[in-house]
Amino acid sequence: MTTPAAPAVAVIGLGYVGLPLAVALAKASPGERIVGFDIDAVRVDELARGHERTGEVAPDALKASRLAISADRQAIIGAGIYIIAVPTPVDAENRPDLSAVLGACALVGEALAASPRLDPAPIVVLESSVYSGVTEDVCGPEIARASGLERGRDFFLGYSPERVNPGDRSHGVERIVKVVAGETPAVAERLARLYRRATSSGVFVARDIRTAEAAKAIENAQRDINIAFINEVAMILGRLGLSTYDVLEAARTKWNFLDFRPGLVGGHCIGVDPYYLAYSARAAGHDPEIILAGRRINDQMGFYMADRIADALGPVGNAAPRTLVLGLTFKEDVPDLRNSKVVDLIEALRRRGHVVAVHDAEADAAEALRLYGLALLPALGAGGPYDCLVGAVPHEPYRRLDAAALAALVKPAGLVADIKGMWRNISLPPAVRRWEP
Numbered sequence: 001m002t003t004p005a006a007p008a009v010a011v012i013g014l015g016y017v018g019l020p021l022a023v024a025l026a027k028a029s030p031g032e033r034i035v036g037f038d039i040d041a042v043r044v045d046e047l048a049r050g051h052e053r054t055g056e057v058a059p060d061a062l063k064a065s066r067l068a069i070s071a072d073r074q075a076i077i078g079a080g081i082y083i084i085a086v087p088t089p090v091d092a093e094n095r096p097d098l099s100a101v102l103g104a105c106a107l108v109g110e111a112l113a114a115s116p117r118l119d120p121a122p123i124v125v126l127e128s129s130v131y132s133g134v135t136e137d138v139c140g141p142e143i144a145r146a147s148g149l150e151r152g153r154d155f156f157l158g159y160s161p162e163r164v165n166p167g168d169r170s171h172g173v174e175r176i177v178k179v180v181a182g183e184t185p186a187v188a189e190r191l192a193r194l195y196r197r198a199t200s201s202g203v204f205v206a207r208d209i210r211t212a213e214a215a216k217a218i219e220n221a222q223r224d225i226n227i228a229f230i231n232e233v234a235m236i237l238g239r240l241g242l243s244t245y246d247v248l249e250a251a252r253t254k255w256n257f258l259d260f261r262p263g264l265v266g267g268h269c270i271g272v273d274p275y276y277l278a279y280s281a282r283a284a285g286h287d288p289e290i291i292l293a294g295r296r297i298n299d300q301m302g303f304y305m306a307d308r309i310a311d312a313l314g315p316v317g318n319a320a321p322r323t324l325v326l327g328l329t330f331k332e333d334v335p336d337l338r339n340s341k342v343v344d345l346i347e348a349l350r351r352r353g354h355v356v357a358v359h360d361a362e363a364d365a366a367e368a369l370r371l372y373g374l375a376l377l378p379a380l381g382a383g384g385p386y387d388c389l390v391g392a393v394p395h396e397p398y399r400r401l402d403a404a405a406l407a408a409l410v411k412p413a414g415l416v417a418d419i420k421g422m423w424r425n426i427s428l429p430p431a432v433r434r435w436e437p
């Protein structure tokens with residue numbers, strides 16, 4: 001048996017970010033060996049069988065890919081470029097949890113130690129969303145410790161933030177501008193050459209690694225704050241008896257109005273990354289007021305919406321109201337259930353006495369049970385009609401529901417709560433009540 005050639009690139013972490021990137025690099029690099037590595041043997045086994053549970057890479061593309069997928073640490077030894085795309089969550093106190101990044105750096109360090117000397121020296125690129133300084137102050141020392149090698153001589157560092165928008169086919173890894181940075185101009189140039197192959201939208205070389213890290217951190221914090229502003233507006237307009245969507249429809253006709261909608265900000269990025277920025281702000285001696293105020297508002301939105309919906313429904317005779325929530329994932333058109341704020345909405349409705357059933361067109365039922373103890377309905381209409389129907393996540397099949405399908409889900413004098421405004425243009429029977437933020 002011949003040993004495979006050393007990989008040109010090894011991608012560490014094959015999740016929402018790492019897998020599509022690794023597949024794109026493999027497609028763009030015929031003649032080079034691209035390895036995708038993950039410590040989760042179950043994930044690797046699934047991928048080897050062609051099952052991609054995140055839905056980010058189509059089954060055909062995965063089958064056709066030349067990407068070598070492995071859970072074996074030996075497979076990444078000798079790579080010219082290591083790309084780390086592992087999770088960067090927060091802990092219970094919302095402080096950055098860099099344990100996966102450190103674990104991946106240790107693993108890369110061990111691979112570097114076992115590799116033959118390469119010329120030029122290997123580059124380790126972080127893709128995970130972090131605060132400014134993590135690549136050089138946290139990753140660099142950990143890789144040097146684990147490898148016994150010297151940074152800047154035996155290996156170099158780079159950073160390239162990932163900006164993909166899961167579930168959004170027009171903003172996949174092959175179609176977005178890739179920001180890259182390296183610890184020297186030559187490293188940045190090598191990275192620019194690599195990433196240019198994978199995206200049709202080009203590469204932006206940032207001034208340095210710290211700048212590229214900060215750019216990613218503020219992109220997501222800005223989005224969080226913009227949504228928080230509209231969420232606060234929704235709270236004000238609710239008290240004034242106005243529809244936020246009606247107000248937005250008028251306001252967005254101004255050329256420079258920023259078009260954000262109210263909603264539940266969950267998931268792995270927008271609801272988490274601002275805490276990384278806040279952490280680094282504090283470490284630098286600045287108290288981040290707007291960033292944390294935005295987080296506070298967005299974090300209470302599930303509870304706020306549930307209260308408004310329960311108020312709008314009111315009592316339904318002597319029985320507990322039966323409510324169907326459509327959508328549990330953190331955003332539309334993805335199966336990702338992590339850090340979903342719909343869970344807050346469900347919990348608050350239950351506290352208000354509602355008996356809540358949940359359907360999700362994308363999520364894995366076993367995962368919903370494991371993460372939240374919620375048993376998803378096997379079919380959309382099951383158990384209906386309901387006193388209250390809550391459109392929580394605008395998955396495509398829910399956006400497509402017509403008047404008859406919607407009316408069939410709710411009792412004649414029931415309530416349709418349309419958090420995302422996806423059914424605004426649908427006429428319902430006059431007795432059916434409606435609520436929107």
Ligand SMILES: NC(=O)c1ccc[n+]([C@@H]2O[C@H](COP(=O)([O-])OP(=O)(O)OC[C@H]3O[C@@H](n4cnc5c(N)ncnc54)[C@H](O)[C@@H]3O)[C@@H](O)[C@H]2O)c1
Pocket residue numbers: 012013014015016017018037038039040043085086087088100103104105107127128129130162163164165166268269
């Ligand atoms: N999901 C997104 O939309 C998105 C978008 C832009 C940036 N990001 C950022 O990209 C990073 C990765 O996010 P994700 O959504 O792909 O996460 P994910 O949880 O989907 O995938 C991460 C993968 O890394 C693996 N992993 C963990 N520790 C490892 C280790 N030590 N060695 C090898 N593999 C390891 C996990 O098993 C998992 O398969 C995060 O920093 C995130 O903030 C995510």
